Amino acid sequence: MLTYTPTPTRSSPSSRERPWLLLLLAVAWLLPGIFSHDLWHPAEPAVFTAVGEFSAGGNMWLPTVLQQPSFEVSPVYIWVAALFQKLLAPWESNIYAATRFASVLFTVIGLTCCGNAGFRLLGKHQGRSVALILIGCTGLLTMAHFLTGYSVVFAALGMCLYGFSLAPTRVIMASLLLGGGWALLSVSVGFLVPSALMLTALVLPISPLWRFKRYYLTLIGAFVFAWPLMSVYPFALLKSNPAAFSLWWNYFAFGPFGGMDNFQTAFSLPYYLKNILWFAFPAWPLAVWTFTRSKLTQHCWGVLALVWLVFVGILLAINPHQYQEHLVWLLPPLALLGAAQLDGLRRGAAAFINWFGMMAFGFLAVFLWIGFFAMNYGWPEKLAERSHYFSPYYIPEINKMSLVVALLFTPIWLWAITRKHIRGRQAVTNWAAGVTLVWALMMTLFLPWLDAAKSHAPVVKEMEAALSPELKTALTNKQACISVDRNARTARIAWAQYGTIDLATGNGECRYRLVQQPKGSAVPQGWDLIWEGARPRNKVEGFALLAKHEAENHAQAQ
Structure with a gap:
């Protein structure tokens, strides 16, 4: 008698996921670049000055x-940065580093929310994948570590x-997060971007996947919560400073698109398509992979990401200003799409991403170490030159603590990339670890060198x-003075921060005048x-100290 004995099913291997490793990687990615350097041109000096004026009793x-x-910077960012100054400076860190913790906090909020959204929409483990993809995107580095409202x-x-993502299960929390996000966007980047996301929310029920009672309740709750909250800032500004409200309403109400009196558009699609290649890598190629593997309209996350990308992408295409930071508007849906089919990524594609990351970040790490020896010890000679x-303002110095940190990061990265049987999630993890390694080496080995190039402090001290x-002596005793034009904002900020005069x-x-030219x-x-x-x-921005001719100065005094 012929019998059939089924092949015993193999139990799936136990998951080796370690959530605490993601936490360690996020901390290692966030902290380098916060400490031990001056305000870096172009954004940090102005933002720090705004925080200081608010702390001194400003509106x-x-x-x-x-x-x-x-x-240009959200008042919410100013409030939080001022709070960190009071909490951390000077006891835990210097005032520049304390202020930068506002960027760290908001970045942590963004990563946490996007990761939880991935968990809710895509399933177990995928939330970590969303967070890892975002950490791997180099476009997030500057806004996460420096003083910038983005x-x-x-x-x-x-x-x-x-x-x-919470709409199917937790209506109240979903309404608060959605409405709060719209309101926070309105005070940070004007009304047009939140309007695009509101339109996204209204269009989603076109798909049957978003036609359910809880989503409709979420929509109602979000709009009821958002609209009064969005009116707080304009109303408060109107009451506290009517002239400033008029300026904001006419020129800044729609963020980069202007205001009611000067609404502007332009065709910027080629610029943003070109820059998204590096800004959102590896999110966009993984999103393309998902697009080729899945019918997005058959998944609620696919519909959400697709509609978001369409409406916000239109805003980018007609944006009159070409700023790389605006590409962050697309990062959350791209990371969500990138994580959706990450486990289904072909082994060859995963191996290529892993190999490319190993080669690129390994080469950069070697270059940074060689550059460290060149700028401090003069070898190799050409690289030192x-x-x-x-x-040119850099004076060779070696910080022992920074050197120890750099020495620790390098072997840890080598250990992390030696895992076998690389699949999609492991490849993305290795990519994020590579970005962290290169960033950490730059912010330890190269930090003094970069600081001497990007800070105005050496220029002020040279003057x-x-x-x-x-x-x-005459300046100290108030027997002489140096004037500066009121519109020379960079010079005024730089000399206020680093000067003694x-x-x-x-x-x-x-008789003496500092000019910005x-x-x-x-x-x-x-x-x-x-x-x-x-x-x-820098061939555009410079400074000069001038002295009036003695004869003319005497004639003027007469």
């Missing part, structure tokens, strides 16, 4: 830089994504060193050049 609804309204935008987008060319002892704003009686510019008639300088390789 909480109106960020100002040198007493002039500045709507970390608030990332946090708000993460809240929106998480709110959508180039390092001096790009950062003060060029002053004669007699002039320094108080500049007189717009004082025509001063390209290095090598012609000296105005009636003035002598005492000093000029600029940050390395």
Whole structure:
């Protein structure tokens, strides 16, 4: 008698997922770059000044830089940064590092919300994949570590994504997150981006997958919560400063698109398509893989990501300003799509991503170590010459703690990439570890070198060193003064942060004048050049100290 004995089913291997490793990787990715450097051009000096003016008693609804309204940074970011200054400086860190923790906090909120959304929409373990893909995107690095209001935008987008994911199960929390995300976006980047996500929410029920009672209740709750909250900032600004409200309403209400009086659009699609290749890698190629493997309209997450990308992508395409940071509007749905079919990624594709990451980040790590020896010990000689060319203010120094951190990161990365049987999730983890390694080496081995190139501190110190002892004494005793134009914002901020001499704003009686102009510019008639300088390789922005001719100065005094 013929019988059939079925092949015994093999039990699936136990998961080796270790959530605490993701936490360690996130911490290792977040902390380098926060400490031990000055304010870096272009965004940090202005943002730090706005935080300082708010802490000194400024209008909480109106960020100002040198007493002039500045709507480029969210007031929410200013509040949180000022709070971190009070909590951490100077006991736990210097005031610059303490302020940067606002960016860290908002980035953590964005990563957590996007990760939880991935867990809710895609299933177990996929939330970690979403977070790892985001950590691997180099576009997040600057907004996560430096003083920039776009970390608030990332946090708000993460809240929106998480709110959508909670709609089938937790209506109240979904409404609060979705409505709160819209409101936070409105005060951070104007009304147009949250309007696009509101339109996304209204269009989703076109798909049967989003036609359920709990989603309709979530929509109602989100709009009921968001609209009053979105009106708080304009109303408070109107009551506290009507002139500033008029300026905001006419020129900044729609963020980069302007306001009611100067709404602008332009065709920026080629710019954003070009820059998304590096800004959102590896999110976009993994999203393309998901698109080829799945019919997005058959999954609720697919419909959500597709509609989000369409509406927000249209905004980017007609954006009148070409800023790379605006690409963060697309990161949450791209990371969600990238994680959706990550476990189904072909072994060859996963091996290629892993191999490419090993080669790219390994080469960069070796280059950074060689560069470290070149700029500090003069070998290799050619590389040492180039390092001096790009950062001539750098004085060789070796921080033992930074060197220890760099020495620890390198072997840990080598250990992490030696795992066998690489699949999609492991390849993405290795990629995120490679980004973390290179970033950590740059922010330890190269930090003083970068600081000397990107900070205005060496320029300010060079100018003060060029002053004669007699002039320094006269400036100290208030017997002489140096004036600066009120509109020379960069110079005013830099000398306020790093200088020991108080500049007189717009004082025509001063014999000496600090001007902001390209290095090598012609000296105005009636003035002598005492000093000029600029940050390395900067041909647009420079500074010069001028002295009025003695005869003209005497005649003016008469």
